[in-house]
Amino acid sequence: MAISIKVNGQEHTYDGDPSIPVLWYVRDVLDMHGTKFGCGTGQCGACTVHVDGKATRGCLLSLESVAGKEITTIEGLDPNGNHPVQKAWRAHNVPQCGYCQAGQIMSAASLLADNPKASGEQIEQQMAGNICRCGCYQRIQAAVESAASEMEG
C-alpha cells in the first residue's frame, strides 16, 4: 500500500519499501539533498528533520511510521532561508566544512520553537545530539543564543 506523506508542504506518495528511513527517502527518492547522512544510528544529528515541528533523526525513522505526518527539511525551514537561526548562523560565521550544519540548524530551530528562553545549559543539553567534527561548537552556541534573543525580541 502506498504511503502518503507531506514534505515541506508538498504531498507525496511512495510505494517502495515502507521501512525506508526518511533520510534516504528524501535524499534518494525525492532528490532533496540538504538532509545529510552522518552515522545512520541516531548518534550525530546530521539527518535531523522536523516531524510535525519536532526535531527527529531521519536516519532511524521509517517512512511508514510518519505516514500522514508533516516533514520539514532544511529546504523547507524558511522560504527564503531567513529563519532567525539561519540568519544567526551566518552572522556568527558558524560553519567550517558545513556538512553538519543543516542538522544543527534544524535541531536549534526546534529547540527554540519549544523554548525560546533556553538557557546556555539547556542549549548545550539539547544540541548535544548533533556532532560537529570540525568543532564549531563555540559559534553554534553563540548563534543559538543570539537567535533566541531575536525570536524573543
Next chain:
Amino acid sequence: MYRHIEQAIEAELNGEPAAADSLPLATGFIEKVSRRKFLKISGGSAAMALAMQIVPGSALAYDPYPTGAEGMPHKTVIDPQVFVAIDADGTVTLTTHRSEMGTGARTSVPLALADEMEADWSRVKLRQAEGDEPKYGNQDTDGSRSLRHYLQPMRQMGASVRLMLEQAAAQKWGVDVSLVKAENHEVHMKDGSKSIGFGEVAADAMAMELPAFEDLTFKTDDEFRYLGKGEVPMYDLHDITTGKARYGADITLDGMKFAAVARPGVVGAKVISVDDTEAMKIPGVERIVKIAGSMPPAKFAPLGGVAVVANNTWAAIKGRDALKIEWSDSPHSTFNTAAYADEMRATAKKPGKVLRKVGDPDAAFANAKRVFSQEYYQPHMQHAQMEPLVAVADYKEGKLDIWAPVQSPYGARTDTAAALGMDPKDVRVEVSLLGGGFGRKSKCDYVIEAALVSKEIGAPVKLQWTREDDVRGGFYHTTSVERLEAALDSNDKVVGWRHRSVSPTLFSLFVEDPGHTSALEGGMGLVDTPIGVENLVAESGEAKAHTRVGWFRSVSNIPRAWGVQSFIAELAHDLGRDPKDMLIELIGPDRKIDPVAADMKDLWNYGEPYEEFPNDTARLRGVIELAAKKAGWGKDLPKGEALGIAAHRSFVTYVATVVRVKVDDNGNVSIPETHMAVDCGFCGNPERVASQMEGAAVMGMTLAMHSSINHENGAVTNSNFHDYPVVRINSYPKQVHTHIVEHPFSVHATGIGEPGVPPFAPALANAIFAATGKRYRDLPFGENVG
C-alpha cells in the same frame, strides 16, 4: 601531502639526501639558490604564462619570495586566462582550484586575486576547478599549503588583470594608461572626469597581451580591501545554511544506481566465497559486484570485497549487511593493539637509528648525575570526518566522469585511471564540497571503487560508505611511543637530550615497509626539535605497520608534541621549575636554527625552502609568551582549576596553547578557557584562522580524551560514534581565544589548517596535572580523572 610524499619517498629510497631534483625546496638551504631561480613560474599555456621575477626598480610593494609550490607536482600556473573571466555585465568568475573542507581555502585563495585586481567581491562568482593540474597547477589540498603557496600567484594574476582593465579603458578613452586607475570594479580617470565598469571593458581587457611582470604594480598592505581583514564570509555560507551546498553525495545522474560495499575486516584478507541469497531478497537490490583487494604497499587501492548495487542507498546498505562472505586469512590478522603497544614500549627502551646528533649525547648521558626519562603513547586514530566517504562515477564508452569530495582531484584522476587501465585524458574529476577531510580524502580508494562498479554495471553509480565502513576501512593516523630522556648534571642543568620515536611510517602505504619513521615524519617535531640542549640526539626505533597508515590532520606532529611538551612540564615539576620558564629555557636563545650546524641537513621543512621559512625560535618564544600573557599565566585560580601550556612549530607555523581546566570533586574535567597564540606570518583571513583554532581545540580535546582505534586479530573493533566518540557541545573547550601575531605581507604567510592541533593535548594534560597532580602519559585519557 600525498604526491609530495611520493616524491619524498623516491628521494629517500634513492639515497639522494639533498634530493636535488625531486625535492629541490625541501632542502633549500643546502644550495644557496637565487630567488630568481625559484620564481620562474611554470605556465599552463606557455605564451600566456608570466614569470615572476625580481626586477630592479619595479614598483613592487613586497619582495617576491620562493615557496615550496615550485617543488610540488605541476607547480603553479599563473595565467589569468585560466583563472579569470569577466562578463559584459561585470560579473567576475574566478576559478578556485583548491578543495573546500572547512578551512575556507576555496574562498581565501581567489579572494587574494580579487583584492589585487580591485574586484568587488559581491560581484565575484566562483567556479570550482575540475582535477587538472597541468592546467591549474598543483591541487593537493593538504599540508596547510593553500595560502602559503597561492597568495603570491593569485596576487600576480590580480595585478595583471587590473592593468589589462586599465589599459583597455585608457585605449577606449584615448589616454595614456598612467592617467587611469582601477578601483572597486570600475576604471576611473584619475582626474575624476570619467569612469567605466569592469564589464564594459572586459572583452577588450581580456584580449590584451599579458603585461610583463616588471610593468605590474602591487598593492601595499594598507591598500588591501579584503586580505588580512577577515570580513568576507565563506563563499558557500548562505548555501550551507539553507541546505543548498553540494557535497559528495548530493548529485543525481540519470539512471544512477546506488552501491554499498562489504570490505574485509583485516587488511589483505580476500573473498573466498560469497552467498548473496538473502541480499538479493531485499527490495531494491539488483546485483552484486566483486572488487579485487590489495595488500599494502598498495597506495590507495581498494581493500576489495563485494559491492551490492540497488535502486537506493538504504537498500544497498541493507543488502550489503545481508551478504554472507567467507574471508581468507591475512598476515595482519595477528595485529592486536595492546600487544603492539607493549612491543613499541620495549623498542623505545633500546637504542634506535640515529637521525640527528649534536655534541656528544652518549658522553652527556654516561656522565650525567641523573637521567630523567618518560614515555608517551598515542594509539592509532581515525579521521571521522563528518561526511562518510562517497563518490559518484559514470563510465561510458571508454570515458569516466567522477563527482567526489576529494582533497587531491588530480591524484584521484590519475590513480583511478591507472586502476582502470585508462588514460587520464579520458577521466574527468569534478570536486564537490568536502564534509571534512582531515587527510582521509587525499586517499581515493572510494573513488576507485565507484569507478570499478560503474564500469562493471554499465551505469552511473553513487557508492556510499557507512560510518562503520569509514571507521573500519581507514588509513589510520600512526600509533607511537615517544621516549624522552634528559641528562642532568650536579646543578640540575639539562646537559643531554634524547628523543626516541617508535612509530610505524606512512611510507608503508607506498613501498615495502622501511620500519622507521621517514625523513618527512621525522621533520615533524623529532629531528627539527627547537630544543637547544648542547648534546642532543633524535632516534627512531623500528616499528612495522599492520594496517594502512596514512596521514591525519597534523600528522606526526601530534605524537611528537604530545611527548615533548608533556615531558618538559614533567621535567619542570621534577626540578621545581615553572613549566613555561622551563620550556623557554630549553628552547634556548633566540635564533634561526642553522640546520647544517645542528645536523639537520636532510631536514624535511614541509617542502619549503629553509632560508625563507626557517625554524625561528624567537617566533616560537613569541607565541609562548603571548599565550601565557593572555591567559594570565601565574595568576591565582580557584581550587580545582589550573593552566597548562604547550607550544609547537608545524607546517612552518608557530602555535602556543594555554588550556585552563576545572576539575570538580568527582574528577570530571571541563575546559572553561583556552588561549591560542598563532604566528602564521601574514594572515590572509584572521576570521578563518580563529575558526580553525577553535576547531583544532575541539579536535585536540577529542584525541586527548577519546580517540583510539583498536585492533583485535587484525580487525578494527570500533564502529561508530558510540565507541569512537568525539567531543560534543556539552563538553567542548569553552572560550577559545585566538591571538594572531600581526605581520605585514613581507613575512611569508604560512598554513593554518593543521598547526592548531598538536599543542592542545599536552597543554590539557599539563593543566590536569597542575590541577590534580595526576599525570597522563597515554592517550586517550578520558574525561574523568577521579
